[in-house]
Amino acid sequence: MRERINFKNVIQTVFRDYLVLAAIVLLVIITSIVEPKFLTTGNLTNIMRQFGPLIMVALGMTFVIICGFIDLSVSGILSLVAVVTISLIEPLGQVGALIVGMLLGTFCGYLNSVLILASGAMKQAEALFITYGMSTIYGALALIYSGGRTKQMSIVKADTSIFSAIGTGTVGILSVSFIMFLVCLLLLYIFQSKTYMGRTIYLTGGNKTAAELAGIPIKRSIALVYTISGLMTALGAIVLFSRVTAASPVIGKGYETNAILAVVVGGTTLIGGNGSVLRTVLGTTLVILMSNCLNLLGVSVYMQYMLKGAILVLAIWLDSRKQL
Amino acid sequence: MGNSGQEIILSIKNVSKSFPGVKALDQVSLEVRRGTVHGIVGENGAGKSTLMKILSGVYQKDSGTIIFDGEDIKSTTPIQSMKRGLSIIYQELNLVNTMSVGENIFLGRFSEMGGMRGVHAKAKELLKSIGSNIDTYKLVSELSVSEKQMVEIAKALSFDSKLIIMDEPSSSLTADEMKELAKIIHHLKDKGISIIYISHKLDEIFEFCSVVTIMRDGHVIDTKPISEITRAEMIAKMVGRPIENEYPERPNCVGETLMEVRSINTKKLHNISFKLRKGEILGFVGLVGAGRTEIVRAIFGADKVKGHEILIDGKPVKIKNPRDAKKAGIAFVPEDRKLQGLVLPFTVESNISMANLDKITRFGFLNRSAERGMAEKHVKALGIKTPSIKTKVRNLSGGNQQKCVVGRWMETNPRILILDEPTRGIDVGAKYEIYLLMKKIAESGGSIILISSELPEVLNMSNRVLTICDGRITGEFDPRTASADQIMEKALEFCRKDLEHERAN
């Protein structure tokens, strides 16, 4: 009996993990047949670059969701960090701007967790509303800071070589932003599977009460996941504005839903306690490939937006059925 | 009133009910006559609540017959049984706190009763008929417990009930409120309504009931007219389980004081102070809800409690959260294994290691092979039956799950181990192993606080027993010399609340 249950579990896991992979492969095959442009180096580099900002945000979001929470403030943080960082290149220099930008994102994420912990919002829904509210505040700060105007990187007189490298540079066949992603992935994967705090995040998401009674510092885990999410969002902001060489105060719009989409499609469940950054990579790949394919096939941006929404609803639905 | 010729309103024959791993009811038979108050007594877990839930339709019986008012009831839902005239007033009250009194009485029958005005008019009438003048527009959350009980009774009457089951109706009533309840019960009896009265308070059973049924371990032990049974007999039948070789020999290595707890006071607990000695197993005896769990949660820092003092080795320790408790050498196996103890979708390995992660962490990194070693050590030492340490703990049996929680805390080398219902829902063999484990811990110098609803377990394992009733420590016994009846008597010694009022004034 137990053998059979395990067997069933294996099939389920395989099905869940490889469904995304199968979808990716299928998408690649079909598109490359229908649209030969797909497999050109130009397009692949393009995909790699598009990958950058979303994967950063989604990797951070993964930990928040594993911990059993959710973070809707990433769109606000992304906009704020982008406009602040770009404006600081001139007075502080590139490295200074980079550091301040990352600190700002980290601080915003930490602030979220402070509010959540102080108000005792232990439910996903409560955190959802608080971070949604924080998102409007961060977004408004971005608008005020920039005066509502888009800042161009090209106007900056100071040296912008680092940002240009992040935006367009390549090492061999890999873009710099893709290498950044690989480094982040490696670090976060080690964090997730090898460290004490990584483990406490999973335990907190798995059963808050039991974790607390076993002496796990659940408050610290919650603070940590939001802080990581803030930091990763800041990195996402830097990668994004480096690529488009400009930062509008609403540049982050839609990133929160896309990141959740990538995480959930990858197979990390919203209930918390399981999931992996590797799954998020698969989920993000699928999302990015899909928009790339749809672009090549000439489907309108709005139609894509709609399809993404449909897939998100479907993914959440399937996610909740998994738990039944 | 002559009871002899009265017809039978409820007849239960050979009803059985099993839950996974437990036989909750075994061939239970019972008859209730019209217009009588029928008492049911028994320890926690004797099967009273399960039987009542089957009658009201919350659970379905596995086998047997139930005939109510001449009708064979095969399966039912709560609303159907209420409409048939069988109402139940649960221990945890069954009212919507956010709604008004009137609407609660006619919940789900709003339009049948003619809208808001009709509901409140009829509710007022009903409440009046049981001598209550609660404002029907008041929210239930604003009522006192006894008022809530009135509302429940009115709700039961609104269905023209022929039989009302009262499950521990007096557990939180003051003396005055108790008098009101007594009046109502007599009033209902005069109306020809039968009552099944479940209570731990034997005084009440003797006061109200004409017949009493004693249950234990899912069986009906005896049913007798109240005039033919004495209090001592009743207690003996409630606890008098033949004590076989279920328990290992009691450890006997009590040393000097290890921990002292001074004056825990909360809404529920009153002036809890006690000492725990080295190598001692200290048993807490009391009813569910008497405050046993609250005491240990306060010690462990799981509830935010202020103003108490805890001394270990004579030195005061500050315990604000479970982490502090762990550092102070206290371990806690909570009562609800699945909700508070385990992370069910996780592996045996990570469930065992979760309280000991600091031990295997170096520079923030986990030593996975040390973790594996730790898990394997305890799987072996405790005889946890699992295909591998990577098996999800959800797939283990209750006893093995419990051993995982125990193993987790054993690894912390606790000086004080708190076990809250450690053997609930696990089979006899696994129980014995847990007892052996307790013995081993005590003999190696650890101290144990044991909370259990199974009296024989506490009596056979403890070196000392504290009885707890209504948030107070009511007595201290040596289980080797004291009898089960004596202890039970103290555990049921409810503080006279009227006296207390006088004292307060």
Added chain:
Amino acid sequence: MKNINIGKKLLNIATKQKAVLAVIVILVIMIFPKTNFYTAYNLFDMIKSVSILMILAYGVTLVLVAGGCDLSIGGIMIVAGIVAIKLMNANIPMWISILAALLVGAVVGAINGYLVVYQNTEPFIITLGMGMLLTGIAQQLTDAHPIPCNNPNFVKLANDKLFNTIPNLVIVMIIVFFIIHYILRYTSFGRNCYAIGGDYEVAKYSGINVLPTKAMTFVICGITAALGGVMLSSMLNSGSSTYGDTTALVVNCGVVVGGTSFAGGIGSAPQSAIGLLVFGVLQNSMNMLGIDAYVQQIIQGIVIVTIICLDCYGRKRKREAV
């Protein structure tokens, strides 16, 4: 003992009426600076500007009372508004177009209800996703540009004034208010919603058909959101996919400010009206004082976060009381 009770009662009144208190405080503050705040024109304008949100809020109240949550209302609103205009531009009579738009709302609400109630999904997340899907649909329908309406009567629907004083939009809002108020207060369905939100198990054991009742609240919420969308399109005489970004948040928070709890079982239409009025009065006052639009957004954000945090904190205190 008695003192505690009086104190408790005062605290209860203060927490229940905090929205009224907030409105009064803002109104008093607005006496001092020299603005056009206290003119009939401005006051009507204020009510009108908040009317659409109020229409949405009444539906949301129903859902929250029954223990659900709907964050897709912003999406439903814009899609319904666009559908109505598109149909009218295709020369379909105005009333039929409006009915079709309401039907769209009902269908989306039914899908939400099905997914939340029968498929056991988390209402917050699934309706958030639904909102995103609907925004995508709206953009697809309009190419993300505002589309004007060809039917000259449509603009009059919301903007004409009864007796030359009260805008029709306000009247529609008041009608919806009374309908929802009636449903919640005087119908069996409405009372059952309170029971379900207050204590799901008790409601179930009392023989209430919990599933269809709860699902129905989503349908009604969809319809009110669609009606709000139609009125919005009529007021602006165009349909656009860009409104409604923060609508769901503002409306849900407004309802909570009014005293409806996310925990379910508590709330009413009048309370929600006052809760939304807080936002309306706040925004109008800030406009009158000439506060920068972005600063307004920050203030609104802070108000929202504060309210939600206080709501959570109250529940935390209750949870931890031993």
